[in-house]
């Protein structure tokens with residue numbers, strides 16, 4: 001979002017969010033400046049001499065809704081981490097499907113949905129590759145994923161995985177967090193949405209000391225969408241519909257987290 005005062009651009013580009021718009025509007029009202037937000041051009045126009053300019057669309061519920069529909073997550077940077085990749089296939093299902101393919105497919109669908117809502121997405125990987133280099137240690141690999149989120153100054157970190165167990169009857173969805181208040185809230189909302197939409201067994205939103213949760217300094221979760229070792233859930237994870245449904249559910253949980 002750019003800000004223009006009396007026809008001149010203010011240097012820099014701010015992230016659009018509701019709080020900033022409200023602050024600018026209140027400031028303009030106190031100073032008796034004119035202010036207007038042009039959502040199409042993502043531009044705040046300020047006129048210090050003419051307070052008769054129409055107010056920000058925030059005063060108009062109809063305008064606010066239109067803007068919200070396209071930009072509900074505007075200004076949010078979300079880091080998506082498809083588990084495994086490249087030389088690390090992750091878990092392998094009974095028919096040979098691989099966790100790394102399922103996690104990437106779901107993450108790419110999720111990226112699309114979040115971008116439609118105005119979010120900026122950073123992917124730790126967006127092809128079938130190691131994040132660092134072939135045959136890196138898991139610590140190097142996980143460190144690079146955390147670093148990607150840090151460098152992007154992400155507002156949220158979402159790691160996507162498939163669960164696996166020696167018994168093929170183990171089933172269900174789990175969302176892990178590292179205990180922070182916001183991470184717990186996010187985990188609960190994403191978990192609920194996934195279980196409701198996928199119809200999987202609810203294994204709960206739970207604490208875990210996973211590297212990517214421990215070292216990320218923003219709200220972060222690790223989603224075990226379903227068990228790749230379970231023949232029925234393997235189908236869910238490798239099918240177009242199942243992946244679409246999983247991505248939609250995670251997106252829905254994130255929107256609820258931001259209350260938009």
Ligand SMILES: [Zn+2]
Pocket residue numbers: 083084090091099161162
């Ligand atoms: Zn995994």
